Amino acid sequence: MKKLIALLLALVMVLGLVACGSGNETPATDAPVSDAGNETPATDAPAASGEKVEVTMIAAQYGTQTADWWANFVSEFNAANENINLVVDVVSWNDIYTVVNTRIANGEAPDLLNIDVFADYQADGLLLPASEWVSEETYAKFYPAFLEQSVVDDVVWAVPDLASARALYYNVDILNEVGVEVPTTWDELTDVCQKIYDYYGGEVYPWGVDMTTDEGQACFAYYIWNNGGDFTDAEGNWTLNSAENVEAIEYIIGLVNAGLTNSDPANETRYDNQDMFGAGKVAMMIGPNSIPTYCSVGGYDVNYAVASIPVNGDNASVSAGVMDRIMCFDNGYTDEELAAVTAVVDAFYDDEPYSEWVLMEDFLPATSAGGEAMAAANPESAAWIEIVGSAKFYPTAKAEWADVKQGVIDVLQQALLGEDVQTLLDDLQAEIAG
Template identity: 30%
Template sequence: MNKSVRWGAALTVAALASVSLAACGFGGGNAQSTSGGATTLNLLVPSYSDNTQKLWDTVISGFEKKYPDITVKLEVQSWDNLNDVVTTKIQANQAPDIMNGGPFAGFAADGLLYPIKDVVSSKTLGDFQKSFVEVSSVDGVQYGAPLIASARALFVNTDLMQQAGITEAPKTWDDLLADAKKISALGNGIAGYGMPLGSEEAQAESAMWFYGNGGTFGDEKKITVDGNAKNLEAAQFMQKMVTEGATEADAGATDRSPLMDIFVQGKVGMQVGLPPTVGQIKTGNPALKYEIVPMPTSDGKPVSLGVADHLMAFKNDGSKKDAITKFLDYYYTPDVYVPWVKTEGFLPTTKSGAEQLNSDEALKPFLDLLPSAVFYPNTNPKWDATNAAFKSLMGQIAQGKAPADVLKEIQAQADAG
C-alpha cells in the first residue's frame, strides 16, 4: 500500500516536490549526523501548550550535559501540521529519529519503527503501566513508548448553571440538551455547550458521543464508523444539539483550543476538557467557578475517551539505536519525566510517575475516570486515515448534512486508508 495514502496525508508528488525541506527542519538524509564525532538525534514533537518548547529544551539540556557526544535537534509543530510534516519527511527519506505523536500503527506496518524493547532498557520497559502497553502494541509487539495519558471530562461553569436555574450537572444526553439550551438562552454571546467539530480534534468530540452511546470506531482489525446504529444515533443527537441552539455558532468549523479559551473566559457553559485545562483556567481566569464531571451519556453511565500519546523511534539506517536508547532511558527517569508530565497537566504512564503524582488533587477527577476510558483504535493501520477523515468531514453534521451520509464518507476514506 502506498505510504502517503496509509498515513492519511493528502499529498501529491507534485506537492511534495514543492515543499521546502528546510522549512520542515532536519536534513542530510538518514545517515548518522556527526559534528566532531557527535551523533545528532532529530526529535519531532507536537505542541501541547505554551510550555512544550521550554520543557523539551530543559530535557535536552540535561541530556546533552550527561551525554556530550549526542546532540538533540528539536522541532516543534502544531498538531494540525504534524501528520503532513512527518509524511513529507518520510517521503524525502528524512524521517525523525524520535517522534512524539498519537497513531503509529501505519509506521509499524511499513517496518519503519523499532520495537520499543530494542530502544529502552529493561528497567524502563518494566516501568510502563500495563494498560498503556496494550494500547501501544500491534500484534503483541510494543512500538510506542507511552508518553502521556489523559481522560476527557466535562467542565461545567457553575455560575452560568446557577444563572440558568440549573441545580446539578447533566448526566444524560437529554439533560445536557435541556441544560445547554437554558444556558444559551442567557444571551450575551454565551453558548450552552461547546462542540468543537473543526479540524483540530473533531475525532475526539465525536468519540465522546459515540462511546457514550455504546458505539465504536472499531478495533485493531477493522474500522467501524458507518453501519453501526449506535454511531448514527450519536451523530444524529450531536446534530440535534446544534439545530436546537444548544451549541456555539458554526460548531462545524470551531477548533477545541480556541473554544476552550472562550470557556475559560466564562462564555461557554459546558465543554469537554483535558487535565491541562485545569492549569489553563488557573492561569487565564482563576476566578472562574467550575466543576469537573463525567461527560453525559445516552444512559447516564460514565464513559471517557482515554488518550495515550507515544514516543516512537524510527529505524532509518540503524546507526542511531544506542543514542536513541540513551535518550529514552534518560527521559523516563522520574526526576526528568514527572516534572514534564506535571507541567503539561497530563497523567503519567509509568508506575514510578504515578506513585509521585497520586496525591495531586487537580488530577483526581481524571484518574477516577480512567477505569471507564475507551481508546482510539490507533493500533489499526487505517486509523490514521480515519482520524484525518473525522477532522475534515465530521463538521458537516453541524452544517446541515445528513449524519448517515457523513458517516459513509468517513468510512469510505477509512477503507481507502
C-alpha cells in the same frame, strides 16, 4: 515579438505562483529541513571511529517550556554520557509532520521521534519494535492499557510519552443561578440546556460543541462512546454506521438544531469554546484536563467544576483519551548505537525528569511512577489519573484512521447542513471498509 515576450513572462509568472502554491506538498525539495538545522544525519554517526555516538531526535513542541526543557535534558544527558552526543530538534505541531516526512524522504530519518501518530511510519516498515530499544526496566513502568494503543500485528511499535483526557466542565455559578443539577444523562442534558437557554433568553450558550476540521473527531467520539458505540468492534473491524453511532450523532445534531449550543459548531473550535466558557458565555463543555491552565493563562476568572461526560441511558461514562508517543526509526544501527538510543529513552523516563516533563505542560503521565509523582504534587490530579486510566482512545493504530478522522468530521458537518446521518455514515462505512 512583444506579444510573445509578454506571453512568456505571463507563463513564467504562472509557473512561479504555482510553484509557491505547491511548495507545500513537495517536502523533498524546498521545505526547511529542521528548525535547529545543520546536524549531521543519523547514518553518519561516527560510531566506528570510537568517537561519540550521535543520537538524533525530533520532539514536538507542546508549549512555551518544551524547548527549554529539552535543552536542559540534552546538556545534562550529554554531560553524564560522555560517549553519546544527543541532538534534539524541537519542532512546532504545525511543521512537525512536514519536517519528519522531509527527513524520511531524504533518507535522514531521526533516530527517535516524539509525535502523536505512528501507524503511517510503521506501515512503511520504518520503525523498530519497542522491545528492541526500550529496556525492560523502563518498559515495565508504562500503563499496559497505553501500550496496547501502539500495537500492530501483536507488536508494540511506540511507547507513550504523555496523555490527556476529557471530561465535562461546567460553570458552577450559571448552574446555581438557573437552579439545575449537573447532567449525567443525555435526557438531563437536554433538559438542563433548555432551562439555561430559557433563563438567559439565549444570551448564554448552554453547551459548547466543536465540529470543526480542528477536532471534530473528538465530538464524534464523545457521543458514540457514551452511547455504547465505537469506531471499531472488538476484532478491529470498522463499525462506523452502527445503530448506536447513528443515534448518538442524531442526538448531538438535534441539540445544535434546537439552538442549545454555540451558534456555529462547524467553525468554532474547542479553543473558541474555551474562551467563551472562560468568559461565562458557554455554560458547559467537554474539554481536556488543561482547561484550568488555559483559563488562568487567558486571565479568565470563571467558577467551574469537573464531572463525568453525560451518557445515554445507563451506559458507563467514557472519557476520550489522547496520547502522544516516542518511536524509534530503523536506521540500521550497530549494537553500540542501539545501546545509545536505549540510554536516551531510559534517561527520559527516569522518574525525576519524567515527572517534571509531565507536570511542566499540564499533561497526564503514561507511567505509574509519573502518576504517583503527579498525585503527590497535586491531589486534585489523582482524579484525572483515574480518568485517563479508563479512557478510550482513537484507533490510531489502524492505517485507515486518517481517512476515518476526516470522514467523521465531514459527516458531522454535512449532518449540520441537513443531510441524513444514517446515509452519511453508511456511505463513510462503505468507503472505509470497502
